[in-house]
Amino acid sequence: MSLPVTAWRSVLPHLGYDLPPDLTPTTTSGPVATGLPLELVRQSVSSKEWWDIPEPVAEQYRRYRPAPLWRARAFEAAIDAKVPVYVKYEGGNISGSHKVNTALAQAYYYKRAGIKEVVTGTGAGQWGTALAAACAAFGLSCVVFMVGGSLRDKPYRGSLMRLLGATVHASPSGLTEVGRGNAASANTLALAIGEAVEYAREGEGRAFCIGSGENYSILHQSVIGLEAAAQLDEIDARIDTVIGSVGAGSNFGGVALPFLARHRAGETAEQPTLLAVESTATPKLTRGVYAYDWTDATGTGPMEAMYSIGSSYAIPASHSAGLRFHGAAKLLSAMRHHGEIEATAVGQREALEAGRRFALSELVLPAPESGHALAAAAAVATGADAHHRSRHGVLVCVSGHGLLDLSAYDQLLAGQVQDLAADDRAVELATARLRPVGSDLPTGVR
Structure with missing residues (x-):
């Protein structure tokens, strides 16, 4: 595919199964009533694979896309990597992130x-x-x-x-x-x-x-993976692992799912491992339950099938606020349930240390959220992660810059960063009343 990307790519046609339907409380008509455009609804449920990017949006994209991809050789040397590490960088726009x-x-x-x-x-x-x-x-x-x-x-x-x-x-x-x-x-x-x-x-x-978590937002983020795949093809680079951090899932979904779509469409011989990286403070994919849960704190929006640690769980404070969400996107959750993506959790001290090492070696300061992805990439590339290994190369998405997160790095340098992993008993209590996907509907929903 030539650059720039002119269409978004949906993974829905390549799943081979339907996502569990949302459950709407009987007391409300749900967020769609607040004005969700029909085109976004279509992008969430349609089996259409390619969606042309509207020209007014494409014009804005051209101000900062294509986003850079490079082989992080200095980072590889700093961590003693056994395989190449390629970085897709989404921090070069006014928001400082993929969002x-x-x-x-x-x-x-x-x-x-x-x-x-x-x-x-x-x-x-x-x-x-x-x-x-x-x-x-x-x-x-x-x-x-x-x-x-x-x-x-x-x-x-x-x-x-x-x-x-x-x-x-x-x-x-x-x-x-x-x-x-x-x-x-x-x-x-x-x-x-x-x-x-x-x-x-x-x-x-x-x-x-x-x-972040809706299907249409993950669709729009497919520009990340589509660009990355084309850029890797242009330099004949081979990777077998794609890594991104997960709050609700748009960053990881954006960089990783186009690689699954390419493989299932017969465009590539191998499908890379898709590794989602979350915070140990909000470990929904690694320690949560696959159940229907609220997406917000009002209890009036839809209940979605998601991996969750419970919408009532009191998430500890963290410098990686973008990862402080109790559940994963319903698309990613279904794929996790079907064994199509893998997951790991990283503490914030390890994430910030990885971010500091990346800044010292590559002279790019990542957001704390991206530090989680970099920590996982380092573990995979060096062989330190016994469960996820790479033989050919790793692609990691640095989803944003950390120039507005310097207080976190100040605390790291001062030795004041604490790791507050999710409490087992608190997670158990917060998820106790959730209905597992496939069970009877909760009362008060349709």
Whole structure:
């Protein structure tokens, strides 16, 4: 495939099974009622494989795409890698992350659908920044509820969003019932999303907008893997492992799933191992249950089939706020359930150490979320990971830069970073009432 990429590629036609349907509470019509454009609905459920990128979106992509890919030889030397490590870097845009790939697409579709204002929740602020930039590009108003602890730790994320014209609220806030009801609780991305859902429903011309776990956002992120595959082909590079970090899943899905689609379409002889890397603080793919759970803290949106540690689980504070989500995307969860992707978990100290080593060797500072992927890539490339080994080469997505995460690296240098792994008993309690996929429906849903 020649660059630039002109169409998104869906993996849905290559699965061979249907995703479990969402369960909608009987008391609400769900987030679709807040204005989800029909084109995004189609992209979530259709068996169509290729989706042309609309020219207004493609024009914006051309400002920063194709994103660079390089062989990280200095990083290889620093870790004593046994195989090549190739890096796909998504930090070279105004949002500093991969999130803008779907933000631009969504803003375009919401604008075309007649929406005037989009509302969202954000963890580390990368998604909020990306959506603010996309709204500025397409003439929409933007309201962002950002996890309060993250906003305090990363104040310049709020500054950048406001510079781009967005209104930013720390979550939990006093603007919503769910925020007021959880004012004393640990703030999480699920709570920020819950506030955004409620706020969006209260205003005419508003729509809730989400950036990671939905099928359409993973579709839009396929530009990452499609570009990476073409770039690797151009230099005759061979890889057998694709690695990305997972909050809900758009970064990993974007870089990894096009490689599965290529193989199943008969375009390649080998399918690489697809390795999802999560935080030990939110280990849904490695320690969670495959069950129906809420996607937000309101309990009024749809319940999705996902690997989850429980939407009620009090996730400990972490510098990798983009990974602080209780569940994985329903697409990735189904693929994990069917054995098509593998998973591992990394602590934040190990992630930040990997990020520091990458900065010292490659002179690129990764976001803490990307540090998780780099730590896993180092383990695979050196043979330290006994369960995931590479014989030919590793592709890892550095999903964003860490220039607005320097407080995390300051704490690393000061020896103040703590690893707070998920508590077994707390996870057990938070998932005890969830209904496993395939069991009877929970009460109050249809």
